Amino acid sequence: LPIFMIKSMTGYGKSSVSIENRSITVEIRTLNSKQLDINLRLPQNLKEKEINIRKMISNALIRGKIDVGITLDNNSADEAPVIDKDMAKHYHKELLKLSDSLKIDSTSDFLELVVKMPDVFTQREKAINENDSLQFEKCIEKAVEAVDNSRIKEGADLEEDFKMRIDNILNLLEEVNNYDKNRIERIRNRIKGNIAKFANDPEMDQNRIEQEIIYYIEKLDITEEQVRLKNNCKYFLENLNNEKSSGKKLGFITQEIGREINTLGSKANDSDLQRIVVLMKDELEKIKEQLFNIL
Numbered sequence: 001l002p003i004f005m006i007k008s009m010t011g012y013g014k015s016s017v018s019i020e021n022r023s024i025t026v027e028i029r030t031l032n033s034k035q036l037d038i039n040l041r042l043p044q045n046l047k048e049k050e051i052n053i054r055k056m057i058s059n060a061l062i063r064g065k066i067d068v069g070i071t072l073d074n075n076s077a078d079e080a081p082v083i084d085k086d087m088a089k090h091y092h093k094e095l096l097k098l099s100d101s102l103k104i105d106s107t108s109d110f111l112e113l114v115v116k117m118p119d120v121f122t123q124r125e126k127a128i129n130e131n132d133s134l135q136f137e138k139c140i141e142k143a144v145e146a147v148d149n150s151r152i153k154e155g156a157d158l159e160e161d162f163k164m165r166i167d168n169i170l171n172l173l174e175e176v177n178n179y180d181k182n183r184i185e186r187i188r189n190r191i192k193g194n195i196a197k198f199a200n201d202p203e204m205d206q207n208r209i210e211q212e213i214i215y216y217i218e219k220l221d222i223t224e225e226q227v228r229l230k231n232n233c234k235y236f237l238e239n240l241n242n243e244k245s246s247g248k249k250l251g252f253i254t255q256e257i258g259r260e261i262n263t264l265g266s267k268a269n270d271s272d273l274q275r276i277v278v279l280m281k282d283e284l285e286k287i288k289e290q291l292f293n294i295l
Contacts, residue, residue, distance in 0.1 A: 007295040008154035009064040013146030017139040026143040033065040042070040229260040247294030
């Protein structure tokens with residue numbers, strides 16, 4: 001049976017391929033994001049493949065802020081940069097006009113300035129053929145695969161952290177039982193003491209007193225919250241290895257866990273249990289922080 005695991009949205013992958021006298025490098029970095037956000041940088045002669053490249057990346061990486069850089073280095077003299085003479089002449093002409101208006105000696109040598117101007121050097125880019133395109137696509141696939149492996153590795157580290165923190169919450173929940181026995185005893189003694197004060201009062205309705213006692217005890221009972229919290233924690237662990245596991249779904253489960261912890265704290269009305277609740281909330285907040293980075 002296949003093993004499913006959570007993935008981080010943070011990853012890195014790089015791949016290179018040599019095609020004739022050119023070297024193509026694909027470098028991908030990913031970060032967490034609620035949506036798919038692809039920032040793609042590629043050479044001019046690969047612009048026609050932009051739509052296909054975006055499709056390949058979005059289908060494989062699904063979600064996150066994805067930065068893709070594709071570079072093409074030419075190793076052939078035939079494809080080395082050349083000077084755009086018309087552009088160079090244009091800059092030289094404009095510099096002469098400027099020197100005249102500023103009363104600068106027109107015999108000045110502007111060549112050093114001209115060659116530094118934008119677009120004076122141009123790349124003689126040669127389109128890649130069909131066979132080269134296949135190799136280029138494989139290069140992208142390898143970079144994407146490296147990103148995916150990186151995401152899986154970080155996801156495994158996060159999974160261990162999640163398991164540890166859920167176990168901490170469950171261990172704290174076990175401590176609740178020890179304190180709850182003493183808490184119930186204190187409540188019972190307090191109620192008995194109050195009843196004793198009013199027992200001989202002829203105006204007191206005994207049935208009403210009994211009803212109030214039952215209501216008070218039921219209101220302070222935390223058994224259901226304990227059971228639901230334990231079940232929600234187990235459900236969270238089950239979904240870590242679910243085929244359709246996602247950060248969003250795990251986030252919904254943590255909301256339910258948080259709701260039970262809050263109810264537990266509000267009903268307990270006990271300093272010892274409040275301390276445990278605070279520790280539970282701390283563990284849960286650390287889980288929530290990390291969930292933002294889960295795919």
